[in-house]
Amino acid sequence: MMIEVEIDQCVGGGQCVMAAPDVFDQDDDGLVVVLDENPGPDRADDVALAARLCPARAIRLAGT
Amino acid sequence: MTAALRRVVIAGAGAAGLTAAESLRADGFDGELTLLGAEPHRPYDRPPLSKQLLAGAWAPDRLELLAGHRYDELGIDWRPSSAATSVSVPDRTVRVAGADLPYDALLVATGVRPRTLPGTAGLAGVHVLRTLDDTVAFQAAARSTGRVVVVGAGFLGAETAATLRGLDVAVTLVDPAPAPLLRQVGPVVAGLLARLHAEHGVDLRLGTGVAGLTSDDGRVTGVRLADGTIVPTTCVLVAIGSVPATDWLAGSGLDLADGVGCDARCRAAPGVFAAGDVARWFHRGRGESVRIEHRTNATEQAMAVSRAMLGADDPYQPVPYVWSDQYDVKLQVYGRLTGTDRFTVVSGSPDDGRFVALYGSDGRVTGALGWRSARELLRARAMVAEAAPWPDAAPA
Ligand SMILES: Cc1cc2nc3c(=O)[nH]c(=O)nc-3n(C[C@H](O)[C@H](O)[C@H](O)COP(=O)(O)OP(=O)(O)OC[C@H]3O[C@@H](n4cnc5c(N)ncnc54)[C@H](O)[C@@H]3O)c2cc1C
Ligand code: SF4
Numbered sequence: 001m002m003i004e005v006e007i008d009q010c011v012g013g014g015q016c017v018m019a020a021p022d023v024f025d026q027d028d029d030g031l032v033v034v035l036d037e038n039p040g041p042d043r044a045d046d047v048a049l050a051a052r053l054c055p056a057r058a059i060r061l062a063g064t
Numbered sequence: 065m066t067a068a069l070r071r072v073v074i075a076g077a078g079a080a081g082l083t084a085a086e087s088l089r090a091d092g093f094d095g096e097l098t099l100l101g102a103e104p105h106r107p108y109d110r111p112p113l114s115k116q117l118l119a120g121a122w123a124p125d126r127l128e129l130l131a132g133h134r135y136d137e138l139g140i141d142w143r144p145s146s147a148a149t150s151v152s153v154p155d156r157t158v159r160v161a162g163a164d165l166p167y168d169a170l171l172v173a174t175g176v177r178p179r180t181l182p183g184t185a186g187l188a189g190v191h192v193l194r195t196l197d198d199t200v201a202f203q204a205a206a207r208s209t210g211r212v213v214v215v216g217a218g219f220l221g222a223e224t225a226a227t228l229r230g231l232d233v234a235v236t237l238v239d240p241a242p243a244p245l246l247r248q249v250g251p252v253v254a255g256l257l258a259r260l261h262a263e264h265g266v267d268l269r270l271g272t273g274v275a276g277l278t279s280d281d282g283r284v285t286g287v288r289l290a291d292g293t294i295v296p297t298t299c300v301l302v303a304i305g306s307v308p309a310t311d312w313l314a315g316s317g318l319d320l321a322d323g324v325g326c327d328a329r330c331r332a333a334p335g336v337f338a339a340g341d342v343a344r345w346f347h348r349g350r351g352e353s354v355r356i357e358h359r360t361n362a363t364e365q366a367m368a369v370s371r372a373m374l375g376a377d378d379p380y381q382p383v384p385y386v387w388s389d390q391y392d393v394k395l396q397v398y399g400r401l402t403g404t405d406r407f408t409v410v411s412g413s414p415d416d417g418r419f420v421a422l423y424g425s426d427g428r429v430t431g432a433l434g435w436r437s438a439r440e441l442l443r444a445r446a447m448v449a450e451a452a453p454w455p456d457a458a459p460a
Binding site for chain 1: 396
């Protein structure tokens, strides 16, 4: 699973960080920072949840 | 209950309706899934309407919530321009285009519609901003006249004023309250917002309501304020709040006092659920019924409804979250700021243009606001989630 983010779409609420704190972080302006662009299959559920929770739909999972 | 769930109908193809459809599939529902939308467009996101779309920074297709090919892949029968017109709760059917569509579970996710000024129906030059079509029409009018009066300085009015200033459109912002967003964010932050808008050249007419509009030959010519002043304009944006889109449910027997009334699990009646702007539900944590018009609530509540339809039994009790972009300021809010009597800045300072403030009542933290402080705010969120005791060291 590859994670892509549209950084200029991010609204900085951090819903992704709450869903998968080992995969997403935020910079000082709140913009998403991907800590792990290619997380293992055991992280798939939380990452998919983060993508669905993101109010800006800024997180894309490759293949979807 | 799961065994009996074969047909789900979702009325309203916005953020809540679409998220519910996607979540049902992600949660393993493999029955029939119908998504009824009143609009002709594929489900799109609303927050960018008053931001990137109005600013001309994004094209409309950038707002689409789900790529076109995904509907078939996920088996979502999305029907455009198909407003539900009534429901029979005992028969479990929804009426659409003159036919009765049977359901095992129905989600009401029809959102809200803008409140209008009395007596202005059909008057040319008077706009609201809720849909893509509204935004495209308003943007064209604002750009061509170059002078707009925005009635209402809540989230929508204040944000639209800021975006219009970025387009070099002259803006008058009118509200009976003495500062923008006063009710939503309290006097300190509202005062900062008033200064911010004034610095960007917005003509603020605060503390005075609108008495009516002046018009000539079916076209608006100005806004008459309560103090008698007339502000001339050919383009008015009315941003005075919204009403839940429940008229189609009249006579259904559902509780429609303010949106669709639901229990703690977002259930309005047997087989009927509600989510998003239209839903009022009993929030266990708060001990009261709430209805929240925020983008993240639409998503989170839709996900909760998907689980509830599939048999889960957890109460839905989120920490509400909303943001607003005005000029280079991003405001973000967790929890409840209204009805509070305590306020304190806990990081940064208003003079530095970056801060986090806590709001509280009854000795507890109820909400937190960040002003260009996204990261610090996330730390304060925990205090809101726990309803932490009001920090002693902090001044009341
Ligand atoms: C301009 C603007 C800016 C915003 N900015 C922010 C922001 O910065 N931050 C934030 O948190 N929130 C913001 N919001 C609020 C946020 O967009 C809403 O909370 C969110 O869209 C609610 O989603 P929903 O699915 O409940 O309702 P909606 O998005 O309104 O979707 C409901 C859909 O149902 C359709 N419908 C209505 N009646 C029927 C019927 N009878 N049958 C079938 N379909 C029907 C409607 O046409 C609509 O498409 C903004 C809203 C607007 C309008
Ligand atoms: S949830 Fe989405 S919008 Fe929010 S910080 Fe993460 S990527 Fe950005």
